[in-house]
Amino acid sequence: MKRWADRRWNSRIRTHFEISYSSGREDGSGVLANISYSGALLIQASVQPRLGSQVRVYVLLSEDSPFEVVGKVVRHVEDGFAIEYADLSPELRRLIDDAAAMVANPRHVPPGRQSQS
Numbered sequence: 170m171k172r173w174a175d176r177r178w179n180s181r182i183r184t185h186f187e188i189s190y191s192s193g194r195e196d197g198s199g200v201l202a203n204i205s206y207s208g209a210l211l212i213q214a215s216v217q218p219r220l221g222s223q224v225r226v227y228v229l230l231s232e233d234s235p236f237e238v239v240g241k242v243v244r245h246v247e248d249g250f251a252i253e254y255a256d257l258s259p260e261l262r263r264l265i266d267d268a269a270a271m272v273a274n275p276r277h278v279p280p281g282r283q284s285q286s
Contacts, residue, residue: 182268187201191225196216200249210246211250
C-alpha cells in the first residue's frame, strides 16, 4: 500500500531545458528535468541552494520566449534540487502547458508565440 505522502497531486512532464537561476547572492545554471503545476526538478545544478530558500529560475523555451518561475527549495537530489512554486498564476500555468507541448512536439510553437516577421 502506498503511503499518502508518496502520492503526487500533479503529474510531472519530463523536459530538458537549460536554465539559469538565482537564490539570494548565488547564481547557478542547470537543466530543468521535469515540471508540473506544483513544482519543478532542476538537475546538473552548479550551485545547490539551501532547503527553504527562494529561487528564481529563468527558462528559455525558445529564443524569444523566456519565462521566470519563483519557488522554494523543498528537496535536494544528488545533482540538483526540487522547487515548489510560490504562486501558480494563470500565466505560469500557460507556460507549463507550452513547455509540455514543446516536449510532446519539438517543432511546436505555442499559440501567440509565432514570430511576427
